[in-house]
Amino acid sequence: MSSLSTNKIRSASPSDQVRLLPLIEEYYKFDSLKFDGQTIGYALQRLLRSRTFGRVWVIETVEHGLAGYTILTYNYDLEFGGVQAIITDFFITEPYRRHGLGRRMIATMADFCRKRGITTIELQVTHGNRRAKQFYESLGFETLDRLVMDLKLQ
Numbered sequence: 466m467s468s469l470s471t472n473k474i475r476s477a478s479p480s481d482q483v484r485l486l487p488l489i490e491e492y493y494k495f496d497s498l499k500f501d502g503q504t505i506g507y508a509l510q511r512l513l514r515s516r517t518f519g520r521v522w523v524i525e526t527v528e529h530g531l532a533g534y535t536i537l538t539y540n541y542d543l544e545f546g547g548v549q550a551i552i553t554d555f556f557i558t559e560p561y562r563r564h565g566l567g568r569r570m571i572a573t574m575a576d577f578c579r580k581r582g583i584t585t586i587e588l589q590v591t592h593g594n595r596r597a598k599q600f601y602e603s604l605g606f607e608t609l610d611r612l613v614m615d616l617k618l619q
Contacts (some may be wrong), residue, residue, distance in 0.1 A: 472532065472566060474573050477521035479513045482506070482613065484531050485523065491535075493554035496591060519550075522573060524557065524566055533557035533566060537574050537586070545585040549580050552588035571604055589613055 477485065487507060489598040512518050519538035526532045536554040541547060552574065557566055578586060588606065590597050598608075 472561070473525045474522055474566075474569055475525060477513060477523045477534065479510065481521075481523060481531070482509055482513055485509060485521070485534055488531055488534050488556060488558070489554065491558070492554060495556070507552075512538075519553075520574075520577065522570060524561065524570065526561070529558075529560075532561040533570070535570050535574065537577075539583075540587075542585075548581075548583050550574070550583050550586045552586060555588065567600060568604065 471479075486502065486509070489505060490500050490502070491511070492498075509521075513521060519536065522535050522537075523528075523531050524533035533556055534554065535552060535556070537550050538553050540549045540551050542549045555570070557570075574586065578584075585607075586603065590601060602608075
């Protein structure tokens, strides 16, 4: 692996979709999530083309192309003063983990949010992913006393 300085974090564009989908599928397998390529492809296309839903960032390497990505979307919550950011996906491939890229990615998102007056970033971590929980806590994220619930409308 090359030095970290050659690994660039940048905003993703619609032309990244084809290269992003395999990474997203790898993340979904890692987190034991159901991957529906058609549904995810359509939603990703909408996200990449419209800045109103959120942003996607990628880690691009000289050697291996995309080595990671993150998706940040928006929610509106009075408790947090209005617009709140939610990290819905955060994934770095194994060879690039534990080299500071995750911290750089979070810092990139935090700077983006601060510039837009967004004061809170939220994310979800599976109960069994202790390493991710420790990583996020080291960055200042706190565990809230809430359960995540959803209602499928299909």
